[in-house]
Amino acid sequence: MFELVHQSTKSAARVGRIHTPHGIIETPNFVPVATNAAIKAVDAHTLAEVGIQLMFCNTYHLLVHPGADVVQAAGGLHTFMQRNAPIITDSGGFQVFSLAYGSVHSELKSKGTKKHDGCVLKISEEGALFRSYRDGTPIMLTPESSVQAQKALGADIIIPLDELPPYHIGPQALLQSFNRTHRWQERSLIEHKANTANQIMYAVVHGGTDPALRAQSCAILRKLPFDGFSIGGSLGKTRDEMAQVVAATTPHLPAPFPRHLLGIGDLPSIQACIPFGIDTFDSSYPTKCARHGILLTAQGPLNITSSRWKHVHEPVSTAPLCRHYSAAYLHHLFKAHELAAYTLATIHNLDYMMQLMNDYREKILQNQI
Amino acid sequence: MFELVHQSTKSAARVGRIHTPHGIIETPNFVPVATNAAIKAVDAHTLAEVGIQLMFCNTYHLLVHPGADVVQAAGGLHTFMQRNAPIITDSGGFQVFSLAYGSVHSELKSKGTKKHDGCVLKISEEGALFRSYRDGTPIMLTPESSVQAQKALGADIIIPLDELPPYHIGPQALLQSFNRTHRWQERSLIEHKANTANQIMYAVVHGGTDPALRAQSCAILRKLPFDGFSIGGSLGKTRDEMAQVVAATTPHLPAPFPRHLLGIGDLPSIQACIPFGIDTFDSSYPTKCARHGILLTAQGPLNITSSRWKHVHEPVSTAPLCRHYSAAYLHHLFKAHELAAYTLATIHNLDYMMQLMNDYREKILQNQI
Numbered sequence: 001m002f003e004l005v006h007q008s009t010k011s012a013a014r015v016g017r018i019h020t021p022h023g024i025i026e027t028p029n030f031v032p033v034a035t036n037a038a039i040k041a042v043d044a045h046t047l048a049e050v051g052i053q054l055m056f057c058n059t060y061h062l063l064v065h066p067g068a069d070v071v072q073a074a075g076g077l078h079t080f081m082q083r084n085a086p087i088i089t090d091s092g093g094f095q096v097f098s099l100a101y102g103s104v105h106s107e108l109k110s111k112g113t114k115k116h117d118g119c120v121l122k123i124s125e126e127g128a129l130f131r132s133y134r135d136g137t138p139i140m141l142t143p144e145s146s147v148q149a150q151k152a153l154g155a156d157i158i159i160p161l162d163e164l165p166p167y168h169i170g171p172q173a174l175l176q177s178f179n180r181t182h183r184w185q186e187r188s189l190i191e192h193k194a195n196t197a198n199q200i201m202y203a204v205v206h207g208g209t210d211p212a213l214r215a216q217s218c219a220i221l222r223k224l225p226f227d228g229f230s231i232g233g234s235l236g237k238t239r240d241e242m243a244q245v246v247a248a249t250t251p252h253l254p255a256p257f258p259r260h261l262l263g264i265g266d267l268p269s270i271q272a273c274i275p276f277g278i279d280t281f282d283s284s285y286p287t288k289c290a291r292h293g294i295l296l297t298a299q300g301p302l303n304i305t306s307s308r309w310k311h312v313h314e315p316v317s318t319a320p321l322c323r324h325y326s327a328a329y330l331h332h333l334f335k336a337h338e339l340a341a342y343t344l345a346t347i348h349n350l351d352y353m354m355q356l357m358n359d360y361r362e363k364i365l366q367n368q369i
Numbered sequence: 370m371f372e373l374v375h376q377s378t379k380s381a382a383r384v385g386r387i388h389t390p391h392g393i394i395e396t397p398n399f400v401p402v403a404t405n406a407a408i409k410a411v412d413a414h415t416l417a418e419v420g421i422q423l424m425f426c427n428t429y430h431l432l433v434h435p436g437a438d439v440v441q442a443a444g445g446l447h448t449f450m451q452r453n454a455p456i457i458t459d460s461g462g463f464q465v466f467s468l469a470y471g472s473v474h475s476e477l478k479s480k481g482t483k484k485h486d487g488c489v490l491k492i493s494e495e496g497a498l499f500r501s502y503r504d505g506t507p508i509m510l511t512p513e514s515s516v517q518a519q520k521a522l523g524a525d526i527i528i529p530l531d532e533l534p535p536y537h538i539g540p541q542a543l544l545q546s547f548n549r550t551h552r553w554q555e556r557s558l559i560e561h562k563a564n565t566a567n568q569i570m571y572a573v574v575h576g577g578t579d580p581a582l583r584a585q586s587c588a589i590l591r592k593l594p595f596d597g598f599s600i601g602g603s604l605g606k607t608r609d610e611m612a613q614v615v616a617a618t619t620p621h622l623p624a625p626f627p628r629h630l631l632g633i634g635d636l637p638s639i640q641a642c643i644p645f646g647i648d649t650f651d652s653s654y655p656t657k658c659a660r661h662g663i664l665l666t667a668q669g670p671l672n673i674t675s676s677r678w679k680h681v682h683e684p685v686s687t688a689p690l691c692r693h694y695s696a697a698y699l700h701h702l703f704k705a706h707e708l709a710a711y712t713l714a715t716i717h718n719l720d721y722m723m724q725l726m727n728d729y730r731e732k733i734l735q736n737q738i
Contacts, residue, residue, distance in 0.1 A: 036701070036702075036707055038705070038707045041712075042709060043709040045693050046690070046712075061705070065701065065704050066697065066704070070679060070680060070697060073680060074695060074698070075682070082694060311439060313443045321412065321415070324413075324414050324451050326449070328443055328449070329406075329449055329451075332405070332434065332449075333405075333407055335434050335435070336405040336407070336430070336434055338405055338407045338409065339708055339711060340407050340410060340411060340412040343412060343708070344412060
């Protein structure tokens with residue numbers, strides 16, 4: 001499934017190709033997030049020309065609406081959202097545990113004292129029981145049910161259910177969570193292997209910010225027949241801590257398997273982690289930026305809502321669709337709160353990410369990274 | 370400019386062609402509203418395949434942002450918004466007088482007792498002075514400045530400044546307003562004729578719901594060298610009253626000139642007014658409906674947010690772009706509040722309107738209307 005095209009002589013960076021039933025993903029690559037089976041403000045056909053090679057959908061959101069059964073009856077995510085290219089789904093665990101413990105951000109602010117247990121009813125060895133935020137329906141997420149849901153959704157790459165411990169946790173509780181997360185992943189893998197259905201499954205490396213635990217997690221997971229590895233769990237408070245975690249993890253992962261960094265995709269983090277041999281990055285960063293009028297460019301981020309663009313009658317972008325419009329028009333659309341602004345800016349940022357990752361691949365091929 | 374293709378033998382309905390520097394408008398036709406030089410949720414290139422023949426932009430909004438000077442420096446509205454087909458602008462007066470008197474709706478609710486004078490500083494023979502809702506800048510709108518603004522915007526069809534009297538007005542005040550509105554239109558026409566700049570100007574017929582005043586307005590305006598006629602002012606409280614006003618007006622308009630009904634474009638009103646010889650209708654009705662999940666179809670309006678569409682995995686639309694997606698997916702996008710829902714539904718409704726108007730033209734050609 002993973003074809004190593006080139007290993008840089010300068011760092012652990014590498015160029016590869018992930019083969020999936022819906023096409024090839026050239027790596028390193030960026031993976032935009034289409035939470036509800038839709039990139040915000042852009043439909044799949046309009047986005048096609050940008051050439052997104054892998055797209056990330058969130059199982060939790062799709063379980064809540066429209067339900068995995070609806071997507072399955074549609075013929076799976078590819079048919080449902082009209083995307084004829086690779087898709088990856090997560091287990092749904094991240095959102096459930098974020099609800100239970102709060103986001104890392106809110107947790108850091110409250111130093112772990114604030115409880116967010118409104119929607120999560122129970123977490124046990126079996127799995128997590130939570131309430132749908134839409135209609136209050138109780139939904140049980142177990143390793144088996146998460147994999148079954150991901151089978152119904154039909155993405156090319158799926159992820160086992162893991163437990164995400166809160167950031168503020170004692171060593172004893174962390175070790176318990178660490179052990180459970182590996183048990184859950186093994187259960188997920190067994191469920192997956194019973195009917196692989198043309199899907200591949202990435203393990204999720206845990207161990208928080210402790211290099212020894214990260215190494216141990218890799219040792220446990222590489223013994224199991226996973227098709228690739230993602231790096232999850234707590235990655236620390238800062239970008240430096242995150243980079244240290246990644247640096248301490250990738251050397252313990254087998255080279256012939258793809259490596260995904262979960263939920264990280266801002267530009268400095270991508271730059272920091274490619275030399276450690278990360279192949280794919282998912283993040284809502286470029287699409288979220290776009291909706292705030294921040295356009296990513298080779299000269300750095302540009303705020304199109306700034307009045308300096310009001311009179312600039314040349315295009316600001318070379319991206320599909322967006323290249324037809326002047327900076328002044330895009331500026332005007334943002335100031336007038338026109339929804340087309342979000343569409344055009346999102347296409348620009350995703351096109352930029354695709355170009356950026358292509359540049360990284362070129363540089364690695366030339367051993368410049 | 371107006372080519373009468375066929376006059377129905379059954380009614381005053383007619384099929385025509387309006388020739389403009391940016392192409393031909395086949396009539397009867399529907400004119401979508403792109404208030405801020407943008408159809409809400411759809412950029413001009415994405416909309417191109419739908420084949421909108423005439424689009425309506427609002428001078429008032431464009432004066433406030435980005436300013437007529439910015440649009441002029443861009444090369445005019447067509448270049449600014451990247452629309453290579455006819456555009457019509459209004460004078461800006463409607464919005465200013467709505468601010469002064471409140472909308473007809475709020476006026477009817479308050480029976481004329483509520484005052485909305487927050488933004489309008491002064492209305493005199495010279496014109497109307499109002500404050501920008503964005504930054505409080507005072508803006509003077511006179512017949513001359515409105516035409517100058519519309520010259521800067523560069524639409525194919527422009528409209529003279531008229532005074533809109535409030536609905537609850539005594540006969541004496543109505544007559545004063547009636548006389549002033551015609552003086553303002555003549556001043557607008559003089560300003561326009563000083564430099565037509567490839568634009569044509571439609572008069573605005575006034576007279577409220579009084580058939581005699583409507584006839585008198587037509588008599589005044591048809592003596593002036595306008596290129597077409599629009600029907601404005603108060604059209605009454607109900608659709609029946611509106612139809613009566615239109616019926617009492619069009620017989621007094623010269624046949625070889627195009628006739629536009631201002632701000633009316635819901636489906637029953639179009640059906641009611643085509644037999645009176647209306648050629649074009651502008652309205653935000655289909656685009657507003659779309660954003661609420663109401664899809665217009667030959668079988669009547671359809672609410673895509675209804676759960677009956679959750680499991681319908683066939684396309685709901687034959688419109689460009691929208692036809693690729695199932696009803697279930699479109700339903701899901703609305704329920705998940707995804708912005709792409711508004712884009713797809715808007716394209717569907719505008720495509721439906723174009724088909725509907727084409728059907729009307731066919732029926733008139735066959736003297737069925």
